[in-house]
Amino acid sequence: MYHPKLENILLNIEHVMIGKRNVAELSVVALLAQGHVLLEDVPGVGKTMMVRALAKSVGANFKRIQFTPDLLPSDVIGVSIFNPKELEFQFRPGPIMGNIILADEINRTSPKTQSALLEGMEEGSITVDGVTRTLDKPFFVMATQNPIEYEGTYPLPEAQLDRFLLKMRMGYPNAREEIEVLNRLQIASPIDQLSPVLTLEELRDLQREVKEVVVDDTIKSYIVDLANKTRNHPNVYLGASPRGSIALMKASQAYAMLHGRDYVLPDDVQFLAPYIFSHRIILKSEAKYEGISAEDVMERILARTHVPVQRLVNE
Structure with a gap:
């Protein structure tokens, strides 16, 4: 691709x-x-x-x-x-x-x-x-x-x-x-x-073709796991919505196409997640007072979330 x-x-x-x-x-x-x-x-x-x-x-x-x-x-x-x-x-x-x-x-x-x-x-x-x-x-x-x-x-x-x-x-x-x-x-x-x-x-x-980029179920679970952790993080008042999860999946498909692949890798999701989720996160007041940013929260979430092993299958 x-x-x-x-x-x-x-x-x-x-x-x-x-x-x-x-x-x-x-x-x-x-x-x-x-x-x-x-x-x-x-x-x-x-x-x-x-x-x-x-x-x-x-x-x-x-x-x-x-x-x-x-x-x-x-x-x-x-x-x-x-x-x-x-x-x-x-x-x-x-x-x-x-x-x-x-x-x-x-x-x-x-x-x-x-x-x-x-x-x-x-x-x-x-x-x-x-x-x-x-x-x-x-x-x-x-x-x-x-x-x-x-x-x-x-x-x-x-x-x-x-x-x-x-x-x-x-x-x-x-x-x-x-x-x-x-x-x-x-x-x-x-x-x-x-x-x-x-x-x-x-x-x-190309905008139509990008929708055909394969997103494995393990990748979808990884995206949802990251979104859920933004909602349950102790410093977060309001986390990423399901629209955010959809945005991360679509962006990952486009990023994969840009790099010549017809399938999404966990690395694509990891790279894009801070850009997709950070502006969707509302921090608690005490977190803001402590100087914690949404980007800091995303960095911690990514570091503590299990990364799936991508199954590379030629279909």
């Missing part, structure tokens, strides 16, 4: 985002699994460039929405405007009508506007003036938020966080990587040098 074009997507992203292989892989995993990503990081680390590189690699229609406190739902999903010549209302689509959407600083807008985007993420459609409109496929959202500035923001509630397949951080480049960034940007933007390596139709085929 090796698809060389998937590796070409990663190379395109790495051409723009130097030293961010994990971030590139996780983005492609979410795209293949038809999920969405919450990217939490400080400004200026290249979030926009990375999403643009991903969109250009698959020939997708890229849209960017800058969320602000005064942004209205109609600014996101569109609005019906009366045309006096035709004597009828005509729909003017908003920026959500694209394939790959960058929802920048999603926590800076009101919950009502957040919900307009999240409806599209969950349902694959939007409703304007009682009319439901189906969004283009593929439809992929990467939402960002700044982990430093919380003043004047509207934090996403747990039910909405649960709708993101995974949450990740990019981090700063090291000195060598940053010098290489300067070298590449000295003359022209590396984005301009990219060309599509996959068509949207090919991407849709």
